[in-house]
Amino acid sequence: MTATNAAERVAAIPLIPRDVLFGNPERAGGQISPDGQWLSWMAPWEGVMNVFMAPFTDPASARRMTSAKDRPIPQYFWSPDSTAILYVQDKAGDENYLLYKVDVATAEETCLTPFENTRVQIVGASETIRDRILVGLNNRDPQWHDVWSLNLTTGALELVLENNAWAGFETDDTLTLRWAMRQNESGGTDLHEITDGVIAEAPREVIPMDDALTTHMAGYTTDGSVLYWLDSRGRDTAALLEEDTATGARTLLAEDPRADIGGTLRHAKTGVVQAFSVTYLRTEWHCIDEGIGSAFDWLRAQLDGDFGVLSRSDDDLKWLVWNDPLTAPVRCYLYDRAKDSLRLFYVTKPALEGAPLQPMHPVEITARDGLVLPSYLTLPPASDADGDGVPDAPVPLVLLVHGGPWARDAYGFNRTHQWLANRGYGVLSVNFRGSTGFGKGFINAGNRQWSKTMHDDLVDAVEWAVSRGIADAGKVAIMGGSYGGYATLVGLTYTPELFACGVDIVGPSNLETLLETIPPYWAPLVKQFHERMGDPTTPEGLQLLKDCSPIHRADRIVRPLLIGQGANDPRVKQSESDQIVAAMQRHGIPVTYVLFPDEGHGFARPENSIAFNAVVEGFLATNLGGRCEPMAEELAASTAQIPAGREFIAGL
Incomplete structure (x- = not known):
């Protein structure tokens, strides 16, 4: 031909039409509240993506919960106790995200971090402590995020740690800071244990620069007995490991020579890993838990194309499942595990059907x-x-x-x-x-x-x-x-x-000026840029940046x-x-x-x-x-x- x-x-x-492909979806971002009583999703209101919700038993009884008019809400999530919807929003793309709360019962909206030129981070959340989370705020110094305990009911903020040195933290289910991380001189990461609020002077774990993008902690089980790692040290691809926190012994759970272990599916109550994914050319899910394996097998028989779990209730009986048929618009289904029933919740862009x-x-x-x-x-x-x-x-x-x-x-x-x-x-x-x-x-x-x-x-x-x-x-x-x-x-x-x-x-267009103007909260990680791009503090590195x-x-x-x-x-x-x-x-x-x-x-x-x-x-x-x-x-x-x-x- x-x-x-x-x-x-x-x-x-x-x-x-361009506006069909790049305009707002009809619905997207579905979630189930932790208690399983509510469904939520994003949908356009006055042309802007906002958050809606409805009873799980009556998805048609929708009510709008947010009123963004200028920019779409980029991310939202449920409070642990299911009493509020939380979301972040910036101004005109400046990435200074503030945290907002909308009360489910009253629809009252509150900015929980009412500060200027501030970017909020979620530092920790808990399965057993439902009315508080830990947040990082850089309103004192734009380079460093202090850690605060945020009461989601009253909005009260209590300082946990004033931070002048650390790029990040790891917490357990008690909302206790357990680790502090910072970049070392090689561009790798030093991990310091925290005991009774005191950060150890020497790191317990040192991640070399070569492993810095492929090795990190993946969280504790709820009882704190196991710490999961995605770790490439001593191998090429990141493997999934579990560490016994009492003895320090580590056990290999999964590895793949083609690609890093990617996402994990964790039990909502215990935090135990039930499944993990590997993405080489396509994503493959591998189930450790027999019940999760059976659910995936059943879903695989019902759905064409790729699928995954979008959200789960705490009792794990209700799932939202996304489905990408690949040559049709993405769908979202309500999956009742007890009944093995699947019903369509929404199609993201129905105009693409056919x-x-x-x-x-x-x-x-x-x-x-x-x-x-x-x-x-x-x-x-x-x-x-x-x-x-x-x-x-x-x-x-x-x-x-x-x-x-x-x-x-x-x-x-x-x-x-x-x-x-x-x-x-x-x-x-x-x-x-x-x-x-x-x-x-x-x-x-x-x-x-x-x-x-x-x-x-x-x-x-x-x-x-x-x-x-x-x-x-x-x-x-x-x-x-x-x-x-x-x-x-x-x-x-x-x-x-x-x-x-x-x-x-x-x-x-200019790597030299790019590195001179990075956001201040990236500064704790700047050595990584220098090692992977070129170090402007040395004549050789500066010349490399200019040459590139x-x-x-x-x-x-x-x-x-x-x-x-x-x-x-x-x-x-x-x-x-x-x-x-x-x-x-x-x-x-x-x-x-x-x-x-x-x-x-x-x-x-x-x-x-x-x-x-x-x-x-x-x-x-x-x-x-x-x-x-x-x-x-x-x-x-x-x-x-x-x-x-x-x-x-x-x-x-």
Whole structure:
């Protein structure tokens, strides 16, 4: 089949509207109250995602519990005693999250941490103490989080520990601080035991820098007799261990040579691990508890695609189960374990039912030095007649690079993959070296390799796609957010002829200024950045950061570039985008710059996300030739400002 015929077949497929993919879900984030009496979920109110609830026995009797009007609530959870819903919220993307409480009986709302320029952390919660939690507050010193006991009934705060040295803490079920953690000179982590409120001078556990991202405590059982660890020391991938706290003896519970042990499922009352997950190409759950194993077997027989436990009642008889059918919208079910009954609670985006959603293909790509890169490929509809993951003719390709970089891509429904595939592009997401989840060797292979072997992996992935007839060599774009935005700038400055165009979303252009402007509460962990990126306090490290910064190669850009930025981003400051735009303009190089004054590290408001993606769609259509939904009033409905390059994109 010729490329022309393939394009004609794609053209016959209906366009999935941008606002369906990137607008608010109808419902999301379902939870069961600990006592099992209530259901809660997120749903739009006046266009903004808010929290709703209803009796478990009557989900239709919904009432709205929050009244956010400017930004969606990013996270909520139930109080341990089920009397209140708690949520966090920041202002315009500044990530200074405060903690709020909504009383279930009265619907009265209270800010529990009414401080300016403060970011709350949850330090500890308890199964047996239901009216208190421990929180960390950096209102005294923005760099350090003091530990406070918060009475959820009265709102009273009582200081537990004034913190001037510690990056984090571990507690037990009695809400007693048991460990204090701080970074050591090598960039690893020292763990100091706390006895009767006194922190030991010497660490009991030392985690080397090579293990720092793959080793940590995973919590105590309720009775304090067992401490769980996810630990890569002495091995490559993180294993699940249990420590007898009386004797210190440790027992290996699970390990996998392909990937780190990921999540665990714990008994609500005892805290004992009942199941664990491993995610290499796809997530696999392994059950230790026989009853949980039976429940998973039953669910597996009922559901197509992937599933997992979203929430459980304390008696463990009621579950919320998410289900990703992979080529249909994600669903949430109410599972009654006693009756083995499953009923639909909600579909996240019913408008996607019957839409031409495409399967995601897990693939392994071998880099030039032999490292295997777990990756994910989605192809345009009607382009792969036999479904083997290779199109009938090469297609334009978007290399979609994840952020972090200490994060990973995973298998499952991905709205960006579906959107771009629907517009006629193949979409390839690569877990390049430095990504997490595949063991410490995989992560550490990316140390001080920004713009170097980390970028080589992306280049190798493009060459893999071209060599197999997946991608049209002349029509490959690079796109991503945060580190993915940085990778886009690297792609256009270090390999300027490889990509047809690039989309940088909140990506740093200057690693030197990036490290100078990190949020103050990241300072206790800054040695990790220095060891993995380059140490600006040494001449060699500073030179490395400069050598790896696209800002110093802006004059080499020869392909079109689109940049999106939030003005309030605390991680990658607006100045990072301003710098590269100004440098390109000095050299007379075209660039389009979209700025959102009410956003931070990414675009949380759907109006802004839809508007930016409308611009992206026009940009890609101009440079790769894919399909484009007409741009209507998206920009006018958003807060988007376009300081540069409006003229370079059709429709703007």
